[in-house]
Amino acid sequence: MRAMFEGRIREGVVTGRLEKGDVLPDALLDVCREHGVRAGWLFAIGAVSSISITAYAQKGQRYLENVEVSGDIEILSLAGNVSLLDGEPFLHLHVVAAKEEDGQMQPIAGHLVRAEVFALEFLILPVSGVALERSYDELTGLKLWRR
Numbered sequence: 298m299r300a301m302f303e304g305r306i307r308e309g310v311v312t313g314r315l316e317k318g319d320v321l322p323d324a325l326l327d328v329c330r331e332h333g334v335r336a337g338w339l340f341a342i343g344a345v346s347s348i349s350i351t352a353y354a355q356k357g358q359r360y361l362e363n364v365e366v367s368g369d370i371e372i373l374s375l376a377g378n379v380s381l382l383d384g385e386p387f388l389h390l391h392v393v394a395a396k397e398e399d400g401q402m403q404p405i406a407g408h409l410v411r412a413e414v415f416a417l418e419f420l421i422l423p424v425s426g427v428a429l430e431r432s433y434d435e436l437t438g439l440k441l442w443r444r
C-alpha cells in the first residue's frame with residue numbers, strides 16, 4: 298500500500314546561493330529553519346571541494362561505509378526533501394556529481410552524508426498542508442514518512 302500525502306506548493310519558494318566553506322547538509326538545514334520549512338523538496342547544482350556519500354545495504358539494513366572524495370567536484374544534481382525527524386527539520390539528500398581526474402569527469406553518486414561547498418545554487422519548494430514525519434519502519438530498517 299503506497300503512502301500518499303496531499304499538500305500544496307507553498308508560497309515563499311526559497312532560492313539562493315551557499316558560500317565557499319559552507320558544509321552540507323547543515324547549511325541547507327539552516328536555510329530551512331530560517332524560513333520555517335518543515336516539509337518540501339530541494340534541488341541544487343554547483344561545486345564542492347569534498348564529498349562523502351553512502352548507499353543503503355538493503356539486505357543488511359544498514360548504510361555502507363562512507364565513500365569520501367575530494368578535488369574538483371561538480372554537483373550535477375543534488376535533490377532531496379525536507380521532513381521532520383523527532384520534531385526537527387531533517388534533510389534526505391541524494392547527489393549525482395563528477396570529479397575531474399586526468400582531464401576526464403568521473404561520476405560519483407549516492408546518498409549524501411557531507412560535502413564542503415565551493416559554490417552552490419539551490420531551490421527549496423516548501424509544501425504546506427501536509428505533515429511529513431519520519432519514524433522507524435520495520436520492513437526496511439529506515440526512518441520513513443509515516444502514514
Ligand code: ZN
Pocket residue numbers: 389390391408409
Ligand atoms: Zn537516501
